[in-house]
Amino acid sequence: MRADATEYELVSPGTLDGVLALLAEAPGMWTPMAGGTELMVQFGAGRLRARRLVNIFGLAELGGISVGAETIRIGAGVTYTELRQSPVIQAELPLLARAASWTGSIANQNRGTLGGNLVNGSPAADSPPALLAYEAEVVLVSRAGGERRVPYAAFHTGYKRTVLAAEELVLAVEVPRRQWTHGYLRKVGARQAQAISKVALGAVARCVEGRVEEARLGLASVAEAPFRCVATETALAGKRLGPELVEEARAALEGEIAPLDDIRSTARYRRQVAGNLLEEFLRQIMAAEGGMNDGA
């Protein structure tokens, strides 16, 4: 059934304070809407339960990408187009720029926002693997509580559930400016363009003289929510690169993920492919570090 627009409200306070005041007055009554690439799909299909929407698209306080001494701050209202075109994001957070470039079509990239992608909470979303690998923090804001910070790895609490309170809004995402020697991002879907992921891996590592000092790994579509692979990171830390480490890391990864069967893929396929992506990342590092690839 097509939705009837007369049954819905949409207000545009025009300022962050105005939006937060509305959310605080009656927590849970108003649903923020940014680019509408998720909520308007539900609306069009007559499935949008929220009846009162508050427009946050284009709010100045949610916009902009700024570079500090230690972090890069990305406003929650920054669109995929802005992300992929930003010279700072391209240079310092290339995995995020790439993820933005393969999220949906150009028209959807012009509307979809980073904050919306996180709040929507899909385990298959495109920006989370990069944000997990980069150890992003989410900045939340409410009228009564002001700002609070949550590590992005702790933002999702279950399938499409997050720590965001009803009176809160995602204000920004902050990413520490760390030096990594290697990065990797690959999405496996039904086809090359505009497919929702079956599995996606975002990964960074710092390697010195054939040894992994540190690695960070984020996976999409292998759990109820985007998943940071802490056990695998631990298995890699301080270890010498080589075929043995590839096997150890694969075993650690397969031990910590619990993918599901759904319409897009099977748990068995996802487990296998997640391991393959990790192996590809490690073999790329070995090839780049020189002569360490055993040829497999």
Next chain:
Amino acid sequence: MTRLMMTVNGELRAVEAPPMTRLLDVLRLYLGLTGTKEGCGEGECGACSVIVNGLLVNSCLIPVGQVAGATICTVEGLGTPEQMHPIQASFLKHGGAQCGICTPGMMMAAVHLLEREPHPSLVQIQEALAGNLCRCTGYQKIFDAVRLAYAAGGEE
């Protein structure tokens, strides 16, 4: 009901509609601009593509309450039969339209690309039009029409 103003194809228009009314419906039903088509209604097919404040969007995914004061260009704003936009002339010349449902959206996506890159590569064209589906699968001629829109004399 909300009363709002927007500039559509260069003309200031007043619209009175529930703010969650899709821009697509405002264009077609309120303003009579039926060149913009509805395909999937869920942002997958691009048939409803228009340009809002210089950016390509799917008008089925935009509530009119979000475009108060905006500048909107639809296919009707590109040109006229007598004075066609180069992309329209190129679609005509190179057989870029078959059944025609995807054509307005294809041309809006093409214009969005050509304004940034007048001489795009095939890969750039393919990416720019990837959000626009052609049910006749006439993609090759559409790519040709976009590639040759600003070519000298419209030929290779």
